[in-house]
Amino acid sequence: DGIEVRVREGGRAVLPCRGLNSSSQGGGAQWRHRGEALPQDTRYHLDRPTGSLIITRARASDRGLWMCSPHATPVHLLVLESPKAPYLMIDSRRLDAGNQFVPVKENSELSVECVAEGGSPRPGLHWLLLPAPGAAPAPPGLTLQPPPANQPPPAGPPVASSVATIPRVLRAHHNATVACIVTHPTLPAPLNASLLLDVQFTPSFAISRVPGFGFPLREGIPVSLKCDVDSNPPSNPVWQKDDGAPPVEQSGDGFLNFTAIKREHSGWYKCTTRHLLSQYSSIGYFLNVRCSVMSSDADEVAGDIGAAEIESTEAAVEVSVGGAVQLECGTRNGGCWGRVGPGGKVSPLGPGAPLAIHSVLYQQAGHYRCYAPESDQLNAWRTHNVHLKVTGVPMVVANNLTRMAEIGDNIDISAEYCANPGATKVLWLLPTTRVLAPGNSYGSIIAYNITDGNQTDCYKALLQVTAVKKEHDGDFSLLVWSGRGIGQITINLNVSGSLVNSAARLSYTIITYLIIWMTLFWC
Secondary structure (H helix, E strand, O other): OOEEEEEEOOOOEEEOOOOOOHHHOOOOOOOEEOOEEOOOOOOEEEEOOOOEEEEOOOOHHHOEEEEOOOOOOOEEEEEEEOOOOOEEEEOOEEOOOOOOEEEEEOOOOEEEEEEEEOOEOOOEEEEEEEOOOOOOOOOOOOOOOOOOOOOOOOOOOOEEEEEEEEOOOOHHHOOOEEEEEEEOOOOOOOEEEEEEEEEEEEEEEEEEEEOOOOOOEEOOOOEEEEEEEEEEOOOOOEEEEOOEOOOOOEOOOOEEEEOOOOHHHOEEEEEEEEEOOEEEEOOEEEEOEEOOOOOOOHHHHHHHHOOOEEEEEEEEEEEEOOOOEEEOOOOOOOOEEEEEOHHHOEEEEEEOOOEEEOOOOHHHOEEEEEEEEOOOOOOEEEEEEEEEEEEEEEEEEOOOOEEEEEOOOOEEEEEEEEEEOOOOEEEEEOOOOOEEOOOEEEOOEEEOOOEEOOOOOEEEEEEEEOOOOHHHOEEEEEEEEEOOEEEEEEEEEEEEOOHHHHHHHHHHHHHHHHHHHHHHHOO
């Protein structure tokens, strides 16, 4: 309650006196500031006819509660003070106003604090995110988060602050502007502090071909491969063939041009780049150069779908385990995908072009086939065969990660691993810290030789423990090495019982057989 009077710092303020007795109006005013008597100051002048207090050259110390008598209406004096220029902070570090670029990694969280010192009343802080020139209107996935509520005011001079958070920085935020806008009644125009996001992201590859993918390549025709690398900082594309140099000279902008392609140019091609002290690679692409049109699938497909004319094309794609891949059908009219199993049987996967496979597993390697109609020919079909090759670190799995056994039991411990390139070393690590290679034994433990698994590039490992002992209680680990890394899985064997229980079980078995024998043959 009361009267609020606002004045700029250094200005003139008039504090009205209301509520005095009419007999003592004006001359009876006894002004007090925050409960204390009015100090001797030439800046304070009493207007006796009205009892108003006139303050010249108002200062910040004049702000607060004023009263001309105990029963008069209180007056709240607010001295307007302009805030200082705002500044930004990241991780409690003040940013240099002359360097607006802030490096931040893709997929990381970014919190920016805006601080404005001074200002009465408290200035308003507002956030803006402006996309880079020519970019989308708003970067996807952006959320600005306000600071925590009910924070106690800091000691010392008044400070206004606000925190904005981008939970996940995307490459679409690159070159975007984050700005803090400060508004205040004393400001003719808002103040601001801003930064530019320099988003560092790992390379992504886009590979194109002329003629386009799906078009059969024959000897003698010109072929061009193009690799585009999107990364920040920028990095240069480098082509490889079968993990070595390509057979023709490549340009610095990602082109690999064959003026007249040959059969010996067939092989696995991939695009690589070096970025921030790390090496990155695209998925592999198998370039298949043929002497003539292949029609190995023509009779089979004609019998299945009744097509009069069939053209078959082939391609091969390499992808790292855990990655994602899209298998192109080579047509704009869609198509039906299937997976070719043993004996040539095709299991349908459904329509769609391309066929997208996410989080690729070794078990998904193999032969895929797409059936598609030709758009410019009536009753004509084409088949597109794609051989998917999965490479990467070994993956080791087991059906049961915990096994139970009693002392004296026999138990098998098995696991399956997949690796491409193939494993260079496979070892069992026993609870006794002893290492056992397949084809060897230690005491009552036998490590059998590796056998083929149910899928391509997959194998089975078997460990047999006879007459389980208490020392076998613990972790059995299978470790698989390859040129791409190490895979490992641990199976816990929980051994219960004692030697006494084992002997008792043996005695019980013998007695049972004796009773049966006596029942059958005693007479």
